[in-house]
Amino acid sequence: MTAAEFGLDGRQGGALRRLSALFWRRPSLALVGLVVPPLAWLVLIYIAALGVLFIAAFWSVDPFTGEIDRTWTLANFEAVVSISTYRTIVFRTILIAAAVTLTDAILAFPVAYFMARIAGRRLRLVLITLVVLPLWSSYLARIYAWRLILAHDGALNWALRAIGLPSLSIGYSNWAMWIVFSYVWLPFMIMPVYAALERIPPSYFEASQDLGARGWRTLVKVVLPLAMPGLIAGSIFTFSLTLGDYITPVLVGGPGSDFIGNVVYSNVGVANNIPFAAAYATVPLVMMALYLWGARRLGAFEVM
Amino acid sequence: MTTGSKWMAALAGAAALIMPLGAFGAPASANYPAKIGDGEGQLNIVAWEGYAQDDWIKPFEKETGCQVHAKYAGSSDEMVALMRSGGGGEYDLVSASGDASLRLIYGGNVQPLDVKLIPAWNDFLPNLKSPPHNTLNGLHYGLSYEWGPNVLLWNTDKIKEAPKSWAAIYDAQYKGKVTVPDNPIQIADAALYLMKAEPKLGIKDPYELTQDQLAAAAALLKKQRPLIKKYWALASDEIELFKNGDAVIGAAWPYQTNTLKAAGVKVEDTIPEEGATGWADSWMLSAKSKHVNCAYKFMNYVSTPKVQAQQAIYFGETPANPKACDAMNAIEAGSCEKYHLNAPASYFDKIHFWKTPLPTCADGSRKCTSYSDWQRAWQQVKG
Numbered sequence: 110m111t112a113a114e115f116g117l118d119g120r121q122g123g124a125l126r127r128l129s130a131l132f133w134r135r136p137s138l139a140l141v142g143l144v145v146p147p148l149a150w151l152v153l154i155y156i157a158a159l160g161v162l163f164i165a166a167f168w169s170v171d172p173f174t175g176e177i178d179r180t181w182t183l184a185n186f187e188a189v190v191s192i193s194t195y196r197t198i199v200f201r202t203i204l205i206a207a208a209v210t211l212t213d214a215i216l217a218f219p220v221a222y223f224m225a226r227i228a229g230r231r232l233r234l235v236l237i238t239l240v241v242l243p244l245w246s247s248y249l250a251r252i253y254a255w256r257l258i259l260a261h262d263g264a265l266n267w268a269l270r271a272i273g274l275p276s277l278s279i280g281y282s283n284w285a286m287w288i289v290f291s292y293v294w295l296p297f298m299i300m301p302v303y304a305a306l307e308r309i310p311p312s313y314f315e316a317s318q319d320l321g322a323r324g325w326r327t328l329v330k331v332v333l334p335l336a337m338p339g340l341i342a343g344s345i346f347t348f349s350l351t352l353g354d355y356i357t358p359v360l361v362g363g364p365g366s367d368f369i370g371n372v373v374y375s376n377v378g379v380a381n382n383i384p385f386a387a388a389y390a391t392v393p394l395v396m397m398a399l400y401l402w403g404a405r406r407l408g409a410f411e412v413m
Numbered sequence: 414m415t416t417g418s419k420w421m422a423a424l425a426g427a428a429a430l431i432m433p434l435g436a437f438g439a440p441a442s443a444n445y446p447a448k449i450g451d452g453e454g455q456l457n458i459v460a461w462e463g464y465a466q467d468d469w470i471k472p473f474e475k476e477t478g479c480q481v482h483a484k485y486a487g488s489s490d491e492m493v494a495l496m497r498s499g500g501g502g503e504y505d506l507v508s509a510s511g512d513a514s515l516r517l518i519y520g521g522n523v524q525p526l527d528v529k530l531i532p533a534w535n536d537f538l539p540n541l542k543s544p545p546h547n548t549l550n551g552l553h554y555g556l557s558y559e560w561g562p563n564v565l566l567w568n569t570d571k572i573k574e575a576p577k578s579w580a581a582i583y584d585a586q587y588k589g590k591v592t593v594p595d596n597p598i599q600i601a602d603a604a605l606y607l608m609k610a611e612p613k614l615g616i617k618d619p620y621e622l623t624q625d626q627l628a629a630a631a632a633l634l635k636k637q638r639p640l641i642k643k644y645w646a647l648a649s650d651e652i653e654l655f656k657n658g659d660a661v662i663g664a665a666w667p668y669q670t671n672t673l674k675a676a677g678v679k680v681e682d683t684i685p686e687e688g689a690t691g692w693a694d695s696w697m698l699s700a701k702s703k704h705v706n707c708a709y710k711f712m713n714y715v716s717t718p719k720v721q722a723q724q725a726i727y728f729g730e731t732p733a734n735p736k737a738c739d740a741m742n743a744i745e746a747g748s749c750e751k752y753h754l755n756a757p758a759s760y761f762d763k764i765h766f767w768k769t770p771l772p773t774c775a776d777g778s779r780k781c782t783s784y785s786d787w788q789r790a791w792q793q794v795k796g
């Protein structure tokens with residue numbers, strides 16, 4: 110075969126051929142060529158940015174000129190630890206992220222189990238579509254919808270009054286955030302749990318029954334351990350998505366609903382205090398690193 | 414040097430390159446054109462959404478031949494960033510609010526204006542001719558455009574007796590029904606109230622607070638927090654809170670009052686006896702503008718009563734030029750009064766226009782608290 114048969118002009122074909130011949134002679138070069146661009150992207154854009162963030166956390170802002178003062182100081186981290194408001198916000202963020210993760214796990218498991226093991230082929234397709242469908246609508250539209258539902262004269266209180274119950278005052282509060290977060294991140298829990306449950310061979314259920322285990326025992330001893338990696342993978346999504354969110358607190362939170370992200374946002378935007386924002390932004394990074402380390406020890410990555 | 418510290422030094426060097434260098438220069442000095450010459454054919458502006466509507470931009474383009482390219486900004490920070498982008502010459506004019514204007518002035522991003530070339534300036538409301546948020550050392554870095562007060566808004570169905578003082582939003586009888594803006598500048602509202610309520614604190618200007626005064630304002634706001642239903646971030650948040658009965662009293666802009674009234678919600682607003690804070694936008698000319706003549710033509714054009722009225726009605730705010738009153742009424746009967754443009758001088762004296770808190774007080778001493786301090790205090794109020 111000649112270069113002309115490829116429809117290439119002679120010179121270009123020659124260069125390409127030489128290149129492919131080089132890669133054939135030295136396979137390691139081909140590997141380098143394939144790996145370097147994505148690796149460079151990861152290191153330069155991703156890791157280096159985190160590095161810069163971390164370095165900036167040790168700087169400060171001159172209060173008189175607003176300029177960044179590049180002398181090393183631990184003042185930002187001291188403020189994060191010593192000012193009680195910032196500690197409260199960290200605890201609130203983690204607590205709600207954990208509550209949302211637990212709620213989603215409890216809600217997702219029966220749904221995923223039904224989809225994976227009980228529903229027929231067609232119903233399963235319908236259910237998967239229904240679970241994923243909300244993700245195609247705007248996240249903001251769904252949060253605004255919840256705001257109308259939970260408001261003082263909203264749909265929830267209207268329904269409660271209609272059936273003769275006293276109205277609730279949960280609009281614009283941490284309760285509202287818990288409900289809305291649990292709603293928006295639920296598909297991210299259902300899908301991995303579904304995938305884990307679907308993979309359990311039917312023979313395991315039969316074996317469990319043959320050995321005399323009833324439904325509950327099979328669930329606890331067979332299904333749950335095998336679904337655990339899916340639950341942990343799902344929890345990584347729900348936990349990290351809640352941990353990093355700052356829009357839901359603005360829209361449905363009340364007084365005392367700020368998250369870590371809100372503090373970072375207002376320090377970058379409103380106050381122009383980028384070093385402090387960087388210091389505070391390392392808190393969720395550390396939290397997530399610890400969480401992933403824990404998840405790895407529980408074996409979540411082996412099945413992902 | 415160990416490898417570790419070399420690596421850190423390299424990272425620090427890279428970080429230094431990425432962080433904005435020399436973002437804060439010195440205020441630009443005056444470089445007035447002798448007269449407004451022929452237009453350059455182009456004008457690039459950074460503006461709030463709704464500030465460059467075809468209704469008044471098209472006639473301007475036809476009249477002057479200056480093609481207007483508007484870039485809408487979503488926040489004051491974005492405005493500042495845009496005016497500094499590409500070395501500063503990308504845009505000619507910006508409609509900066511009081512929280513951005515001083516940053517642009519001290520950053521050397523905008524240049525002084527010769528108000529002699531803008532005759533309508535003489536008609537402006539007295540306290541918007543040389544307000545401290547756009548005028549420095551007698552140099553006009555900005556031309557006032559439109560403004561609005563932060564009013565006390567309440568639901569007349571739920572609160573029968575009209576409140577007269579800001580004390581109402583600190584009153585425990587409205588527990589769980591109060592809403593105020595989610596903005597560190599709310600500290601100025603508290604300081605304004607304390608100026609009258611606790612004179613021994615010695616607050617002279619609600620935007621210039623010493624550490625102790627800031628602490629007192631923050632303490633008042635912390636006491637207010639249990640009463641708050643929600644700190645509103647967007648005007649639409651507050652409108653919804655009042656519509657759905659979540660809030661019955663709060664701090665608002667006249668825009669919210671008018672929107673709620675139009676929607677049939679029974680509300681009223683007032684400037685209480687302590688006065689009120691207010692926001693004001695100014696047109697500012699880039700220090701490196703390439704279309705100075707078109708910019709001056711534009712500033713003259715938007716200062717005329719007709720355009721000031723169009724803008725005011727479109728956005729729900731008040732012009733700086735009181736001669737716009739008749740033009741406003743021509744567009745919408747009674748709108749001049751609705752936006753308080755025909756109010757007596759005493760009304761305007763009660764409004765303390767928004768300006769960035771700076772660590773240097775007006776008297777030159779460095780006892781005042783910076784915006785960063787305010788932001789931190791506000792975070793602690795909100796929890």
